[in-house]
Amino acid sequence: MNTLSYGLLSLLSFAPLSGYDLAQKIKPLWQAGHSQIYPLLVSMEQQGYISYKLIKQVDKPDKKEYTITEAGLMQLRQWVETPAEHPVLRDEMHFKLYSLWLSEPEKAKEMLRKREEFCMSELNRYKDMLKGNEVLREKRGESHEPKATTFGRYLLIRKRIMDMESALQFCKLALEELES
Amino acid sequence: MNTLSYGLLSLLSFAPLSGYDLAQKIKPLWQAGHSQIYPLLVSMEQQGYISYKLIKQVDKPDKKEYTITEAGLMQLRQWVETPAEHPVLRDEMHFKLYSLWLSEPEKAKEMLRKREEFCMSELNRYKDMLKGNEVLREKRGESHEPKATTFGRYLLIRKRIMDMESALQFCKLALEELES
DNA sequence: TCCACCATGTAACCCGTTACATGATTAA
DNA sequence: TTAATCATGTAACGGGTTACATGGTGGA
Structure with a gap:
């Protein structure tokens, strides 16, 4: 569980989203491509912090909609209350x-x-x-x-x-x- | 030659410095440890962008004082005039x-x-x-x-x-x- | 026809962090 | 005596970027 993982949990605590949507939404907050996100979602699902259900679509590819679990919410709540690291700016x-x-x-x-x-x-x-x-x-x-x-x-x-x-x-x- | 390399050249274009001094001076501008800087200095020296002379000291360890070369200055001048990448903030x-x-x-x-x-x-x-x-x-x-x-x-x-x-x-x- | 969007995934690589390693001097 | 400063280096690891891979739909 690194910062990006908690970032994804943060987004999911607000509303259920697919990996694709998460990748779009997280861009303004944290530079990360989908190649980094998909494997993290798999590991967080295995750890029980999130769950997904397959959504079948007709004119678009099927997708996995991820939802935060109770365990995930508890983990996130705990993280939110720990001191934040200093910001890093690369310009x-x-x-x-x-x-x-x-x-x-x-x-x-x-x-x-x-x-x-x-x-x-x-x-x-x-x-x-x-x-x-x-x-x-x-x-x-x-x-x-x-x-x-x-x-x-x-x-x-x-x-x-x-x-x-x-x-x-x-x-x-x-x-x-x-x-x- | 990545951004950090050009950052080091930028510092050296202002005044000659040791690897240790460069590591200190670059901290507020770019997060990077000395372990990243020393190898870069070696490769930039091999490419002819910088040169060094050994400075012997009595009550401190000896050091290498790096100076930017003419080739380094030209390389830097060229880089400074190319468009800057968008800033990346991780908070x-x-x-x-x-x-x-x-x-x-x-x-x-x-x-x-x-x-x-x-x-x-x-x-x-x-x-x-x-x-x-x-x-x-x-x-x-x-x-x-x-x-x-x-x-x-x-x-x-x-x-x-x-x-x-x-x-x-x-x-x-x-x-x-x-x-x- | 070619590009963008939707959707998920893997592999290789580059960059940055942490830890390991050495060793003298000086201030708390 | 414990830590900080000066000074240079290597090695392992984690995180982020780029590229590879697939495939249907819809607009320019």
């Missing part, structure tokens, strides 16, 4: 900033504009997620309280939005300083 | 926020307070680095311009400071929402 751009004096200012601006674009699209994605979460909150009849299932998701999305806004602010600042 | 806390409804609010607050503490200490470290860079800038007689060697470092440190301030702002917001 090539940091090194490219470090060596910026070797670069043509025009190339540097290009890099920052591309980063700006990326952050903007991420920001929009998260803003949509925030709306989606709000819709779900109302559908589930939940209030804006710590015990609501949508509350943590709300905080998480807010965090990602703040991160992206800060990154955008940096790009703007750097581009201005490169202009002068 | 366990994201999953713990996702599953926050499973946690006692008191435990959640503890997690956020710990994160706050971590970000504060990082922030202070970067603020010191900003001062250090300013001192170096004056010592080198550089102005605040894109071609100055200290300019990219200035931007980088500013970015890390903005990232930390945004993270702190999130902790504050989340703690407030958990309070009510």
Whole structure:
């Protein structure tokens, strides 16, 4: 049981999903391909943290819908309350900033504009997620309280939005300083 | 030549350093231990991007001081001008926020307070680095311009400071929402 | 016709972490 | 005397990425 395993459990604690869906949903939170996820699901199923049922589909391939078990929920609850590891950020751009004096200012601006674009699209994605979460909150009849299932998701999305806004602010600042 | 290799070249383009010093200096920018760095230095030396001279010391172990070569500088210059990969952030806390409804609010607050503490200490470290860079800038007689060697470092440190301030702002917001 | 989407899986490889290994000096 | 700092290296392991493999449906 590594961090990714608990991440998958976290997603499943919210709603049952297939391996394919899990791979899509986890992407914004943890870089991991399906090749890593399928074997983990098998081992978690063997350990009794999740179970699946085969869903037969007509115009699409059949799928396995995974559901978290009581044992899985207990395991997850325990993990959630243990201290979180420090975050790890790997950003090539940091090194490219470090060596910026070797670069043509025009190339540097290009890099920052591309980063700006990326952050903007991420920001929009998260803003949509925030709306989606709000819709779900109302559908589930939940209030804006710590015990609501949508509350943590709300905080998480807010965090990602703040991160992206800060990154955008940096790009703007750097581009201005490169202009002068 | 992977990202870490170019990171090491970036540090060496600024000043000659030993493997040990490189391992220390690279930590805030890229998680990597000395066991990864020493073999990379050997292979970069074989490829002619860096060279070293043995420095004999009396009350400390001898060391190898690595210097970037002309070929290394050219390689680095080329890399700096190629588009940067998207950043990768791995933060366990994201999953713990996702599953926050499973946690006692008191435990959640503890997690956020710990994160706050971590970000504060990082922030202070970067603020010191900003001062250090300013001192170096004056010592080198550089102005605040894109071609100055200290300019990219200035931007980088500013970015890390903005990232930390945004993270702190999130902790504050989340703690407030958990309070009510 | 070719690509994207849905859906699951395996194998090889690269990268990063942890542990093993040595050894002197100095501060708590 | 126990730990930390300086200094370099190797080996094993775990995790993440890329590529291989299959196959139907639907849109450009």
